[in-house]
Amino acid sequence: MQILNILTISALLLESCNSLRAMSDLYRNSEIYDILQKAKSGEDLDMKETEILFRTKEIQLLGYMADNVRKEVSGNNVSYISNLILNYTNTCIVKCKFCAFYRKVGSSEGYLLDKEMIGRRAERAWRELGVTQILIQGGVNPNLPIEYYEGAFLEIKARTKGVAIHGLSTSEIEYISKKERMSIKEVLERLQKAGLDSVPGAGGEILVDSVRKKLGRNLSLTDGWLNVMEEAHKLGIRTSSTMVYGHIETPEDKAKHLILIRDLQKKTGGFMAFIPWNMEIENTEMFKEGLVTRRAGGVELLRSVAVARLVFQHSIKNIQTGWLTNGIPLAQLALTYGANDWGGTIFEEEVIPATGKEVGNLQAQTIVESVNAMGRPVVERDNFYSIIRNFN
Numbered sequence: 001m002q003i004l005n006i007l008t009i010s011a012l013l014l015e016s017c018n019s020l021r022a023m024s025d026l027y028r029n030s031e032i033y034d035i036l037q038k039a040k041s042g043e044d045l046d047m048k049e050t051e052i053l054f055r056t057k058e059i060q061l062l063g064y065m066a067d068n069v070r071k072e073v074s075g076n077n078v079s080y081i082s083n084l085i086l087n088y089t090n091t092c093i094v095k096c097k098f099c100a101f102y103r104k105v106g107s108s109e110g111y112l113l114d115k116e117m118i119g120r121r122a123e124r125a126w127r128e129l130g131v132t133q134i135l136i137q138g139g140v141n142p143n144l145p146i147e148y149y150e151g152a153f154l155e156i157k158a159r160t161k162g163v164a165i166h167g168l169s170t171s172e173i174e175y176i177s178k179k180e181r182m183s184i185k186e187v188l189e190r191l192q193k194a195g196l197d198s199v200p201g202a203g204g205e206i207l208v209d210s211v212r213k214k215l216g217r218n219l220s221l222t223d224g225w226l227n228v229m230e231e232a233h234k235l236g237i238r239t240s241s242t243m244v245y246g247h248i249e250t251p252e253d254k255a256k257h258l259i260l261i262r263d264l265q266k267k268t269g270g271f272m273a274f275i276p277w278n279m280e281i282e283n284t285e286m287f288k289e290g291l292v293t294r295r296a297g298g299v300e301l302l303r304s305v306a307v308a309r310l311v312f313q314h315s316i317k318n319i320q321t322g323w324l325t326n327g328i329p330l331a332q333l334a335l336t337y338g339a340n341d342w343g344g345t346i347f348e349e350e351v352i353p354a355t356g357k358e359v360g361n362l363q364a365q366t367i368v369e370s371v372n373a374m375g376r377p378v379v380e381r382d383n384f385y386s387i388i389r390n391f392n
Contacts, residue, residue: 032056036065039310044262047255053307054251059299066306066338073309074317074340078371079381082364083133083166083344084125088113088152092139094171094219095285105142112141115148119155126160133344133383134160136167137202140175140219146190149176153195164383165195166240169202170228171220184231192237197383199232201242201275206249207257214248216285226264233270238384241271241316245304246278246296247286254304258311265315272385273318273341276304277325298330302337309338318385323362328370335374341385342367 030036035049045053053062090103091110103110113121118136125131134156153165168191177187188196205215207222232239241261245254265271278296279286286292301322308319321339323331331342345362364380368391371378380389 030058030061032058032061036061036310039065039069039313042313044313045311047252047259050255050258050307050311051251053310054254054303059303059306062306062310063302063337066309067336069309069313070319070338070340073314076377077379077387078335078340078342078374078376079318079379079385079387080342080364080367080371081133081344081381081383082129082131083135084122084129084131085344086113086118086121086134086136087138088118088136089138089141089144091141091143093142093175094140095216103139112144115151115155118152119159122156122163123159126163129345131163131345132388133164133166135200135344136165137169137172137200140171142175142179144176146176146180146182146187149191150194153191157195164197166198166200166383167191167196168199170199170225171203171217173199173228174220174224184228185235188228188232188235188237192235196237198272199229199237199239201240203228204242204257204261205244206253207260208249208253211249211253214291222260226260229270230264230268233264233268238270238272240273240275241265242274243276243304243308244279245276245300247292254307258308262312262315265312271316273320274308274312274316275320275322275343276301276308277322280325298326298333301326301330302334305334305339306337328366332370332374335371335376341381342371 032052035045035052038049039045056062089110089112091105091107091112092103093105095104122134125134136152136156149168153167156163156165173184173187173191176182177184180187182190203220203225205212205217207225209221212218212221229239229241243254243257261271261274278301279292280295284292305319305322308316312319318341319339320341320343321331321334323334323343326334331339345364345367368378377390377392379387379391382388
């Protein structure tokens, strides 16, 4: 995997600014000066201001200000977690047009792991790889009762010690609720009792119903995602938030998405992190239909990280680099645009490779080397973003 060194990165970042003084001059003369000043003072940006930042071409200034806010909010440490992604099934009835991973019910390519297989994978990852988190997600499989998930979580906990379960998407939780005729609260309470520690932000995509319907997200609309997250927060279950960009969304849609997340965070305080990642288009229905013809570039990752940092400020302190879909060099650059968390190590992930994109495994040593190349201190964290090991 390619790793940029600090000199290369500095050259890239300052190619049009020969000095900090030049950057300062650009800042004062910028068309987004007033918005950046508002963010710098700690005031909340509104919808229109956020949309303007998603449209501006002054990406370096966004990064400059976002990085300053990051220093104040999160400090200089870059965190990561030792993580195993465990995709327990690819059978799904949602049929998202941006997903190349799912298979229809009855497909010969569909699979399902039983609780013993899940437990063995988790135990091996814990013993041999030292993982502290199992990220378990799959498709919305209509054949699975809530007891399946309870059994899988209990099996993981029985075979490992101190490993957190970061589990399921809002879509999976919503479907379990409908299938079992239980409230979202009841489902979460049972899963929590079985060992669920936190909920990832998957299923968020873009929190605008007109966009979600075009993406094939009819099963889980905006209110559904927000409701699952709010109910989880009320039960003391911390969660992440996400955004998938690079398809049919507009700057206005992305602005609405961030503001909705910030509003819920102000109400509950339950979001631990925000993770932006771009849609991988190959082998997806949207690509085959010509709705999306090219993947979003690196600039959009940097913009998404920076705007999120300026919108969330102190409300959500951890913003990830988006390395999984954008690679290590861009993740390194994202650390200078407001990101403070690398995300996790990767073993056995299957969703992104289904698009044809090679991901491979990413081990802790590579993360440490990548962050060190940026001149930033590295720490290993647990599921709740508490430091468990310091490399400095």
